Amino acid sequence: MSQSLSAYQFCISAAVVTLILCKVKQLLFSKPDLPLPPGPPPRWFWQNPMPPANTLISIARTLGDWVEDYGPVIALQQGKQVTVIVGRMDAATEIMEKNGAVTADRPHSIAARELLSKGLRMVLEHNNERFRRLRKAMSIHLQPKSLSKFKAMQRQDARNFILDILNDPKNHQTHALRYGASVILRITYGKSTPTSNDDPEVIGVHTALGRFQRVMRPGAYLVDRVPILKYVPGYGREMDKWHHYELKLFQEQLGRVKKEMAKKEQQMPGDEMAYLAGSMYGAGSETSAVGIMNMILAAACYPEAQTRVREELDAVVGKDRTPTWKDAESLPQLQAFILETARWRPVIPLGFAHQFVTFSADTLFQQAQYCMDVSG
16 A cells, blocks of 8 residues: 555656656747847846846846846846836837737736735736726725815825924934825825824834835745745745735724725625725825935935925915915926926836736837837
8 A cells, every 4th residue: 555655656746847847948948939129138937037136226227227228128038938128208108008908917926916915915916807896996086086185184294294394304204104104094094193103003004015015026036936836835924924914904904994884885805995905005105205205305416406496486385375286387396396306216116017918019029119219
């Protein structure tokens, strides 16, 4: 009996090894069917195709250097997998916006989507029914005509932020984080009490967000390049623990508004709704804070631009009141300063990758050639 079992186990092991070797051969020796945009030399399938760096900013800067060297559209090869970097606004418009119907999907992430988020994070979800359900639920509250109801709230928090800066200018980054947390907690969960960076929910969400950013860093987890690792017992245990941490956190926050939600018919499972609200907080709070920090940095680095904005504010608004939403159209210098800062220091340096829904040579290769022709 034991000999038969050993022979059976040997056959199974041999079959698995054979399948792995066949997959390795396919990854190593298969070539793309179509010519690719230019780019750095191909990498082995187990290697990270992205630049080796410890921070997203460093990766983004290296990609920027590659775009300067190779052109506005470049290809990174990792075995048979190809990642296309679109490094210019005109190229992005030509490829992404004009072909949005076929570039709306997301690449599959085993570490971030499967192991950490269990398929509940909208920003990582494929172009499927769940994604459309989540997007519809979010757009109801964030479409332009719905944003006007948040203006008074933002104005109040902005005043508090300015007072924090005046009273303690050295800790302006801390104040920006508190502002971002306060606004998005009020929008997402209807929190009306004052928000502090020491609040348990603020600490908890920033902890979860830090872990998500760690998992999303290109090349952080080998399982995204060697998917079979997810079947290894014990692999991903840390990410599973993190998932239960953030799910519990998001469910607790959602519990605040469950009574109000009970009055309306809900079309989403509880975990989906908890993750949707938690993702809104995680995305909105830190991006708002980083945007403000970048504005302060830009003002310090470019005092001449700061002076022009200040002179415009003095001329349009004066010194006896604060700006209002109605003043926005009369402040072109301020608007330009904000937009240029967003270009100079993007809040999310690498963005989130897209994937073709249905691959078409015309969509990428002909459009990429067009972009390279018009861009130089």
